[in-house]
């Protein structure tokens with residue numbers, strides 16, 4: 598994903614970073630009104646580590662193909678009805694990529710549905726401004742990709758063990774992170790063309806969407822790093838303002854101060870296209886630390902430091918427990 602600069606939407610980009618004391622994130626928090634299953638952080642962490650064993654999940658690579666098969670089988674083993682949406686797309690540098698969006702559905706006939714998503718591909722180059730080595734080699738993407746998928750696999754396991762009646766669609770988008778970076782845009786048309794080089798899988802999914810439309814969606818991207826900081830991302834606030842407020846206030850009531858009560862900038866990520874093309878209100882939970890050295894994300898972003906060492910299971914748990922709280926409260930009509 599890429600940080601949005603002011604030119605695109607003309608929306609003011611005011612970052613108001615607050616200082617908050619650390620919350621007791623070591624304690625498992627569940628909602629008092631509804632029984633919410635306990636999110637197992639060690640399980641989610643193991644799913645992150647397993648994805649990295651395939652190496653970088655770069656488009657058209659063997660590791661990518663092997664990881665896809667593992668993800669499909671894993672979702673099936675957790676009782677989801679799994680569908681694969683194959684697509685081809687052209688990248689900014691002229692490559693034709695073969696992508697697959699993977700969907701694991703629970704209660705596929707239910708008319709009330711929630712969409713959960715993350716991207717499962719990893720970036721083909723280490724092109725952060727902070728990147729100092731092997732800039733033309735693919736990154737492992739422990740946080741950027743694997744963390745969101747790891748959380749959603751644990752959510753899937755919980756849905757199998759603790760069934761609910763609403764529908765849940767877990768979509769693992771492909772080809773999110775093959776976009777063009779480090780380009781200076783001078784016109785809005787150029788900016789838009791640049792935006793369209795990202796999130797190729799979700800663009801395809803959103804344009805071709807049919808069936809029962811989820812009432813809303815939650816995207817997880819870079820949800821595993823130590824000391825993660827999740828401000829309210831700008832497009833999320835634009836397209837799904839009430840949902841943002843409900844999720845962030847629930848997270849804070851659960852003691853997870855990593856869900857910062859501050860506004861963050863906009864990110865060109867999968868939710869942008871789901872909102873825009875499929876009309877499904879979707880928020881992005883994404884790590885955007887205050888005073889970021891790359892002016893957007895954590896220092897490890899799009900560098901080779903985005904490996905397993907950066908992952909803190911407690912961050913995975915904060916996010917996963919909040920997602921479970923949303924689902925089980927929604928199922929109970931309390932969200």
Ligand SMILES: [Zn+2]
Pocket residue numbers: 598720741774899
């Ligand atoms: Zn990325």
